[in-house]
Amino acid sequence: xxxxxxxxxxxxxxxxxxxxxxxxxxxxxxxxxxxxxxxxxxxxxxxxxxxxxxxxxxxxxxxxxxxxxxxxxxxxxxxxxxxxxxxxxxxxxxxxxxxxxxxxxxxxxxxxxxxxxxxxxxxxxxxxxxxxxxxxxxxxxxxxxxxxxxxxxxxxxxxxxxxxxxxxxxxxxxxxxxxxxxxxxxxxxxx
Amino acid sequence: xxxxxxxxxxxxxxxxxxxxxxxxxxxxxxxxxxxxxxxxxxxxxxxxxxxxxxxxxxxxxxxxxxxxxxxxxxxxxxxxxxxxxxxxxxxxxxxxxxxxxxxxxxxxxxxxxxxxxxxxxxxxxxxxxxxxxxxxxxxxxxxxxxxxxxxxxxxxxxxxxxxxxxxxxxxxxxxxxxxxxxxxxxxxxxxxxxxxxxxxxxxxxxxxxxxxxxxxxxxxxxxxxxxxxxxxxxxxxxxxxxxxxxxxxxx
Ligand SMILES: Nc1ncnc2c1ncn2[C@@H]1O[C@H](COP(=O)(O)OP(=O)(O)O)[C@@H](O)[C@H]1O
Ligand SMILES: [Mg+2]
Numbered sequence: 151x152x153x154x155x156x157x158x159x160x161x162x163x164x165x166x167x168x169x170x171x172x173x174x175x176x177x178x179x180x181x182x183x184x185x186x187x188x189x190x191x192x193x194x195x196x197x198x199x200x201x202x203x204x205x206x207x208x209x210x211x212x213x214x215x216x217x218x219x220x221x222x223x224x225x226x227x228x229x230x231x232x233x234x235x236x237x238x239x240x241x242x243x244x245x246x247x248x249x250x251x252x253x254x255x256x257x258x259x260x261x262x263x264x265x266x267x268x269x270x271x272x273x274x275x276x277x278x279x280x281x282x283x284x285x286x287x288x289x290x291x292x293x294x295x296x297x298x299x300x301x302x303x304x305x306x307x308x309x310x311x312x313x314x315x316x317x318x319x320x321x322x323x324x325x326x327x328x329x330x331x332x333x334x335x336x337x338x339x340x341x
Numbered sequence: 342x343x344x345x346x347x348x349x350x351x352x353x354x355x356x357x358x359x360x361x362x363x364x365x366x367x368x369x370x371x372x373x374x375x376x377x378x379x380x381x382x383x384x385x386x387x388x389x390x391x392x393x394x395x396x397x398x399x400x401x402x403x404x405x406x407x408x409x410x411x412x413x414x415x416x417x418x419x420x421x422x423x424x425x426x427x428x429x430x431x432x433x434x435x436x437x438x439x440x441x442x443x444x445x446x447x448x449x450x451x452x453x454x455x456x457x458x459x460x461x462x463x464x465x466x467x468x469x470x471x472x473x474x475x476x477x478x479x480x481x482x483x484x485x486x487x488x489x490x491x492x493x494x495x496x497x498x499x500x501x502x503x504x505x506x507x508x509x510x511x512x513x514x515x516x517x518x519x520x521x522x523x524x525x526x527x528x529x530x531x532x533x534x535x536x537x538x539x540x541x542x543x544x545x546x547x548x549x550x551x552x553x554x555x556x557x558x559x560x561x562x563x564x565x566x567x568x569x570x571x572x573x574x575x576x577x578x579x580x581x582x583x584x585x586x587x588x589x590x591x592x
Contacts, residue, residue, distance in 0.1 A: 155406035185406050238438075240434060240438035241435055241440065242402055242437060243396075243434070243438065244432075244439075244440070244497075245436060245440075245452075246401060246424075246427060246451035247399055247401060247427055247430070247431075247432035247501075248427065248428065248451075248456060248500070248501070248504060249424045249425070249427045249428025249429075249452060249456040249458055249504065250424070250451075250452060250455060251424055254455050254456075258451060259440055259451075262442045263440075263441065266442075339436060
């Protein structure tokens with residue numbers, strides 16, 4: 151189920167990443183950036199323990215599936231975007247020169263080809279997703295075992311602590327990924 | 342070979358067309374008029390802006406200044422639906438740009454079905470007609486990657502013709518081909534010329550330009566620097582720049 155929703159999130163995210171409206175592109179980029187920049191376990195704890203403190207009660211099953219889908223969706227967004235951008239420009243140009251709209255060119259020419267190129271990396275992503283689902287069940291079990299009291303006594307700090315950890319991780323990974331992106335751009339010039 | 346070239350109203354006309362990519366001004370005020378049924382060969386050194394000119398004509402590139410008129414309407418007007426314009430102009434690319442995930446037949450029916458809303462059976466019928474016209478009836482179920490370059494380009498021509506375009510734009514259609522395949526593509530193009538198709542052909546095939554074109558246009562550094570019927574163009578009446586260029590091209 152997380153797999154299914156993850157694919158949907160990935161497809162929507164990937165299309166948004168290459169879509170004409172800038173706000174949509176920016177939103178998708180922010181989504182990918184935040185989710186990839188924080189450890190899954192932190193996201194999971196955030197939803198499990200911090201959401202209730204904000205007054206949002208999330209059933210464990212929904213939280214688990216939701217977290218997995220959102221997390222995996224971010225990676226799949228990048229896979230989808232990469233595959234779409236790997237299709238030669240001439241394909242879209244040929245389609246447009248025949249009078250197809252941008253959306254039709256995407257639907258009938260680019261996506262079918264991009265889909266083939268997505269498959270191998272998506273396969274890897276599904277493996278990773280499966281592994282993460284183990285983590286989810288661990289937390290769920292743990293939650294079941296913990297008494298309500300324990301949670302209540304702990305949650306006061308949980309929110310702040312997990313948020314702080316998350317933000318720190320995010321800053322670190324953002325620095326690293328920005329660095330590699332710059333490097334990538336440098337290298338591409340010489341290809 | 343008798344062709345009627347209407348001088349009354351041009352089919353396709355560029356007026357003061359300019360295009361720049363960043364600092365680089367690629368087209369510097371192009372005026373070009375193509376009459377109904379006319380075949381114009383566009384030649385010039387690599388990087389002179391020939392492809393950009395063709396791509397501006399069907400609005401794959403937006404010109405920065407100037408106007409394009411097509412079938413009596415100004416198509417650079419922002420109100421104009423570019424898709425409706427493009428379906429009336431066929432384009433053939435140097436690297437074919439066939440859709441590799443579709444069969445040859447489907448390459449030729451896709452736009453008919455999606456743009457013209459032609460029912461499938463009818464689209465296929467027209468596709469088969471065009472494929473046999475370019476000598477590829479037997480290949481309709483093949484995928485593009487199994488074809489030779491010459492075959493691919495002939496499919497690309499059929500794909501463009503399927504839309505019943507008023508004008509065909511060719512961007513160096515034989516430049517990526519092995520020499521032995523050039524002729525089959527030129528033959529298919531020659532047939533179009535004989536049928537009275539209006540054509541703009543960027544090419545280095547001087548034989549084709551001489552034989553088939555009504556006019557040869559020489560582009561250099563984003564400007565049209567010479568323009569004449571082939572018999573005059575290839576004779577002596579030209580600038581040093583054009584002669585220099587022609588001297589480097591075999592044939
Ligand atoms: N999309 C683009 N972005 C930047 N520069 C471009 C682009 N397309 C073409 N150019 C530049 O414009 C010039 C003319 O290119 P082109 O029209 O392809 O010439 P030709 O077809 O005569 O060889 C070249 O210097 C090329 O590098
Ligand atoms: Mg070119």
